[in-house]
Amino acid sequence: MITKDRILELLDYVKDPEIPAINVLELGVVRQVEVEADGKAIVTITPTYTGCPAMDVMAADIKKELLEAGVPAVEVKMSLSPAWTTDWITETGKRKLKEYGIAPPEKTADIRALKGEQPVVACPQCGSTNTVMLSAFGSTACKALWKCNDCLEPFDQFKCL
Amino acid sequence: MSQQDALFTYTLRQADDLLILSHRLSEWCGHGPVLEEDIALTNRALDHIGEARNLYTYAGQVEGKGRDEDALAYLRNERQFVNTKLVEQPNGDYAHTIVRSFLFDAYHLPLAEALTKSADAQLAAIAAKAVKEAQYHVKHSSDWLIRFGDGTEESHRRAQEALDNLWTYSGDLFVMDAVHQDFVKAGIAPDLTKIKAAFDATVDRVLAEATLKRPADGFMATGGRQGKHSEHLGFILAEMQYLQRAYPGAEW
Numbered sequence: 001m002i003t004k005d006r007i008l009e010l011l012d013y014v015k016d017p018e019i020p021a022i023n024v025l026e027l028g029v030v031r032q033v034e035v036e037a038d039g040k041a042i043v044t045i046t047p048t049y050t051g052c053p054a055m056d057v058m059a060a061d062i063k064k065e066l067l068e069a070g071v072p073a074v075e076v077k078m079s080l081s082p083a084w085t086t087d088w089i090t091e092t093g094k095r096k097l098k099e100y101g102i103a104p105p106e107k108t109a110d111i112r113a114l115k116g117e118q119p120v121v122a123c124p125q126c127g128s129t130n131t132v133m134l135s136a137f138g139s140t141a142c143k144a145l146w147k148c149n150d151c152l153e154p155f156d157q158f159k160c161l
Numbered sequence: 162m163s164q165q166d167a168l169f170t171y172t173l174r175q176a177d178d179l180l181i182l183s184h185r186l187s188e189w190c191g192h193g194p195v196l197e198e199d200i201a202l203t204n205r206a207l208d209h210i211g212e213a214r215n216l217y218t219y220a221g222q223v224e225g226k227g228r229d230e231d232a233l234a235y236l237r238n239e240r241q242f243v244n245t246k247l248v249e250q251p252n253g254d255y256a257h258t259i260v261r262s263f264l265f266d267a268y269h270l271p272l273a274e275a276l277t278k279s280a281d282a283q284l285a286a287i288a289a290k291a292v293k294e295a296q297y298h299v300k301h302s303s304d305w306l307i308r309f310g311d312g313t314e315e316s317h318r319r320a321q322e323a324l325d326n327l328w329t330y331s332g333d334l335f336v337m338d339a340v341h342q343d344f345v346k347a348g349i350a351p352d353l354t355k356i357k358a359a360f361d362a363t364v365d366r367v368l369a370e371a372t373l374k375r376p377a378d379g380f381m382a383t384g385g386r387q388g389k390h391s392e393h394l395g396f397i398l399a400e401m402q403y404l405q406r407a408y409p410g411a412e413w
Contacts, residue, residue, distance in 0.1 A: 047211075047290070049207070049208065049211065049294065050208055050211030050212050050214075050215065050290050050291060050294060051207035051208050051209070051210050051211025051212070051214070052207075052211065053207070080215065080283075080286040080287060080289070080290050081282075081285075081286035081289060081290075082289070083286075083289045083290045083293065084290075085293075134197060135197035135198075135200065135201055136201070136297055136300065136301060137197070137200050137201035137204040137205070137297075137301070138200065138204075139200070141204055141207055141208065145197065145200075159297075161293050161294070
């Protein structure tokens, strides 16, 4: 019998297709896991950015991972409310993002960027906070493009949402 | 009009604005003036289309005739689209593209904020998702408008010209017909005079910093919400809908 804990173990293997350094649990998109009496698993996920094309891929990857592990039936539900926030990225997720070269998001409580001020973002390469945002829009919907003035490396920042 | 028809129409209006603006922004893909802006505009297009998809899906459910997001986007004719005339205006130079988005963003953010409190739970949920992205949009278009207005003589001239050209289409954003007024009473839609006040505050603040002049509120080109459009919408639809019209049901 497949248990909820087993499903969660399996979800550990489902990576964010655009940022394969972290999995869907660390990204904080999995809102609920239910296992019905007949063994069918229902996984509820919430989209990060509204138009993020990775969401469809994530849903397909979750299905594939669970079906291959012997779960008899899988349904992935999409839930809009409550809206996802970068605060749901776990501490492990944030650490992995940094190791991967992406500056993790600041706390939404500290959402200075939207009030006209720039947040203080540390360079994931050298740790310097002498950094500057080049563009609020990066290679994916969730990232902004930054540059470090000390080591001169450009880097992505997972922007606060 | 039944309550169901009204909710369908109201939802469609929001969705059509976002889809058509998204299509316009996507026309910049590969043609942006600098790489960062090429990426910024396509990101914004993605945000808009994401919100549009949620709204179309919901509109289809409300209508209850089995139309999904694709059927609503690809299989309706020009007169059935209820977007504002503003969003269908051509990209023009970069000043026109930025001003068009700025006018829309200054309306869209307070609208989304207000809709998070809508009596309709699904509209509220979609808005709660969009509102956070809309903050980034206002910031983006404001920053550029200030840079253009308070930039060189040439960039100032072009920004003012774009503002003067597009201002007449901004009135379409605030048209409240019977459908809308019923929804204000029911707590589903916000009163657009309140949204207009927030719009005015943003416009005045940004234009002051950009050293640009706010055009006078003269004749406003309205009618989009009733399906009356400028000549541009037909061309957009011809391109956007071609594949689904030529190969019905085609999928990736």
